[in-house]
Amino acid sequence: MKSKCISHRGFTLIELVVTLGVVGLILAVSIPAIQSSREAARRASCLNHLKQIGVASQTYFSGTRSVAKRNRAGSFLVHILPEIEETLLHDQAEGFGWLEFQFHSFAAPETYICPSEIFPREREGFHSASYVANFGTGFIRSGYDGFFRGAGGSVAVTAVIDGLSNTAMISECLFAADTQANRRIYSTPEHAGTFENLRRMIRELADGNISSPRTRGRGTPWTDGNVLHTGYHHAMLPNESSGFNGEEVQEGLYSAVSNHPGGVHVLNLDGHIDFVSESIDEVVWWAKGSRDGREVNLPAR
Numbered sequence: 001m002k003s004k005c006i007s008h009r010g011f012t013l014i015e016l017v018v019t020l021g022v023v024g025l026i027l028a029v030s031i032p033a034i035q036s037s038r039e040a041a042r043r044a045s046c047l048n049h050l051k052q053i054g055v056a057s058q059t060y061f062s063g064t065r066s067v068a069k070r071n072r073a074g075s076f077l078v079h080i081l082p083e084i085e086e087t088l089l090h091d092q093a094e095g096f097g098w099l100e101f102q103f104h105s106f107a108a109p110e111t112y113i114c115p116s117e118i119f120p121r122e123r124e125g126f127h128s129a130s131y132v133a134n135f136g137t138g139f140i141r142s143g144y145d146g147f148f149r150g151a152g153g154s155v156a157v158t159a160v161i162d163g164l165s166n167t168a169m170i171s172e173c174l175f176a177a178d179t180q181a182n183r184r185i186y187s188t189p190e191h192a193g194t195f196e197n198l199r200r201m202i203r204e205l206a207d208g209n210i211s212s213p214r215t216r217g218r219g220t221p222w223t224d225g226n227v228l229h230t231g232y233h234h235a236m237l238p239n240e241s242s243g244f245n246g247e248e249v250q251e252g253l254y255s256a257v258s259n260h261p262g263g264v265h266v267l268n269l270d271g272h273i274d275f276v277s278e279s280i281d282e283v284v285w286w287a288k289g290s291r292d293g294r295e296v297n298l299p300a301r
Helices: 013-064 087-096 195-208 282-289
Strands: 131-134 168-172 185-187 242-245 248-253 263-268 273-277
Touching: 013 131, 013 168, 013 263, 013 273, 185 195, 195 242, 195 248
Parallel strands: 185 242
Antiparallel strands: 131 168, 168 263, 242 248, 263 273
């Protein structure tokens, strides 16, 4: 009886190399696509958060004619809490008193956190938020020309003569950290003196990373209505660094910043949302931040 010889054939070296190459190629193509899909989902979720904040803000100021009364402390995010179904947290704020509430460590509602933010939302006992109020084009000593004007206050809608669809209300920020330039708050080595000098100094410090940055402040605490914490300016372009004017915190320029590639979301006063490119023309970006077309802080062009 003849025995049958069974042949077991495996991969040759060339076949193995080709197979591994094909698998690597598939991964190289699919991983960026997966990451892009995930970021698209995060952007959509961020957009939804801003829509909720926009509706809440419109509901609030339709009754008060401004997003927050000027005799109250606290950020706009605190004052609209009942409109996003966070009445209990709002009641806690009133129980503590508006000013004292700013210094208590309450976690921000999920609606206030951008899904693309990768940093922990709590640092040194304080909680952060991703959304900030438009304080205008420049720093405080030249006056606020945005919709918000100081802790806990805003102008009346009737003061927005540029039109609600042309004026920014809220945008994004990244939590402050010493890890990437647009998360940092640089302190200029001297008082800049002018709007244009301050912008130039901040850009030079960010490009050369030649100054120790301040790494606290943006978005933290979310209950504090001061521009450093829950405000931003239209001075620097989207996704640029922020900076103090020497040691003058209230004369800083604080940017709209996000982890979304290429730009930031901006909620306008009429409720519609734009995704604004970080390469937007400066004059257009400045005008978006101003409510009345009088950009007194802007350099001549």
